[in-house]
Amino acid sequence: MKSKTAVLGSAIMLAIVLVWALAFPLSRQMPDSVFAEPFGSVYNGLNVLFTALAFGGVVITLLFQAEQSRNARREEIERSIFELFQTFTSLEFQKVKDGAFRALLAAVKDSDYAHYLATRLFVVDQAAFPVKVIPILRQLDEAKKELTDGQIEHADRADRLMLDNMLNFFALLAQRESSAMVIKHCDFAYDWWRPTLWMIGQLQEEHYARSPLVQQYCKTQLITGTLKALDKVYGHSPLSGRAPVWEYITHHPKMLAFGMDPAFAKDP
Structure with missing residues (x-):
């Protein structure tokens, strides 16, 4: 032709x-x-x-x-997207996905840990580690069951680092919006990650809005910017504003199946 x-x-x-x-x-x-x-x-x-x-x-x-x-x-x-797909599906990156998703699942099950996770994405004004989440962390990871409380808090840092890597991966993917058709035909499992990432992203955005210290010292892009770009690529209805976002998160079937902390519905 x-x-x-x-x-x-x-x-x-x-x-x-x-x-x-x-x-x-x-x-x-x-x-x-x-x-x-x-x-x-x-x-x-x-x-x-x-x-x-x-x-x-x-x-x-x-x-x-x-x-x-x-x-x-x-x-x-298209070549860069293919390379990202190869990275995403590699055995080495599977450890990144496992660690990141463990941290997100713990955040779903414990709202205090979710707030802690969101604030740790900033370099200042970080929340303290919620000790009450330790039984949940033991439950989610077989390797943590025999660890002391102090060791679990240290091991949790490794999972949070994996979450940082995963967020960076999706941020790179969002920059390829101009090649949306290619992204849509690669299985990056975005639908699985979307509700949990929106939960952390919304909490991060709210923490940024109420913290003058964060606004002064932190200039990195918020997670919600990445998620809005990916939603557009994948054809999801846009989420804008606090109420629609929490409506989506707290009523998502997968979040409910994960055992979402009822505290989110009461006062997210």
């Missing part, structure tokens, strides 16, 4: 030839004085044709170069 540029180039050349072919019969209908010297010697049929074709060739060359540039950019984006 011919590209649009090739079709346009053929049309340009055809138009040049047609104009040149019509020039002679049209000139026969005009007075002889129109083509008197000094124009008569210049107006040579073949010279005019070749000059026009050369000009058309320059235009077509520029069009082809522009198309090649667009194709190269598209291939670069």
